[in-house]
Amino acid sequence: MVRALENIQQIVYLLAKQERGNVMKQRARVSREIEKTFAIICQVPENGGYALPQEIGDPSDDFFNEDEIKSVAHKFRALSEAIEAEDSAKVSQIVPDHIYRSAILKRYKAAQPPKRSGLVLSIEDYRHKRLFGGKNALDKIERIESSGKVHEFGETHGYLTGTLVKMDFVQRSLSLKLLSGNTVQAVYQDDFEPTLLENARGLIQIHGNIQYNEKNDPTLISDVDDVTELDLSPIAIKHFEVAGSVISVVPPLNFEIELDEDSGMLSSSSDFEILVCAETRPALEDEIDEALRMLWLEYAQENDDALSPKAIELANNLRARFSMDSE
Secondary structure, three states: OHHHHHHHHHHHHHHHHHHOOOOOOOEOOOOHHHHHHOOEEEOOOOOOOOOOOEEEOOOOOOOOOHHHHHHHHHHHHHHHHHHHOOOHHHHHHHOOOHHHHHHHHHHHHHHOOOHHHOOOOEEEOOOOOEEEEOOOHHHHHHHHHHHOOOOOOOEEEEEEEEEEEEEEOOOOEEEEEEOOOOEEEEEOOHHHHHHHHHOOOOOEEEEEEEEEOOOOOEEEEEEEEEEEEOOOOOEEEEEEEEOOEEEEEEEEEEEEEEEOOOOOOEEEEEOOOEEEEEOOHHHHHHHHHHHHHHHHHHHHOOOHHHOOHHHHHHHHHHHHHEEEOOO
8 A cells, every 4th residue: 555655646746747847857756845735645544445535735735726736636537547548649648748658657557566466456536436447457557658659740859779780881871670679770970880880789779850650660760869878787876966065875876777668768766766767878867866966955955844754754864875075
């Protein structure tokens, strides 16, 4: 139950960030103000089972905005129903930013009990109408994730990940075998040839104008402007910078990197509920740094009088782990 609640709470936070126009941000860690405003309030459990009524936001809170909270609650309901119906187009309409969509679907998956536990999670409205859940919930999420590669338009800018099949040095073209098994063609510039040759056997990412066929499968990458190797080795954070000061992390924070083979997105999580998503490793590292700076400024450096009990616990854990280096 705790696992489910924690992940549902994170879904609400991400939808709240989108509601406020932050859809282009890749950092999944939210600000303290959003955490306070959109906190899920659990009511007394119902008799005869594990049903736990919940509400979003506390009307007595200074930041409470009824219209904003209603909008986020409506999107959470609509999104849950869209996943239940396996309506990938509706899911994309509710969460148009693919980075946020990937992070939110990851949270829906994490909220589900392990299949071998024999338990199921059901999200219902106040009339006990099921919005999403059941034994096949994970399968539905995975099919939605898989369909995320479908694009409404014939072309779009982005990254594709795969391995080199062949290169034509005269035409400066290559064939890239994608994670899906399909092959796309790309035309590159001389500048990218060293990177391509150095990573001839490993995974690479190519950024450019991706063109799709009538089945919405990528077929060609034109106007290539970036070629980089895909490094999935863990990221260890021993220190980071905030406004010119160096903050040490003891022991270091370790971030394992996961590759979603359907969307091509990278994600990583670590202590303090940090979850970041990005298309490339450098972007992932930037998001980790931004998340750590936010934690340091909004929690570790904040006066306890301005924090809730749960936030004070987080702040104390951060202070025990983070310290500012002396000059």
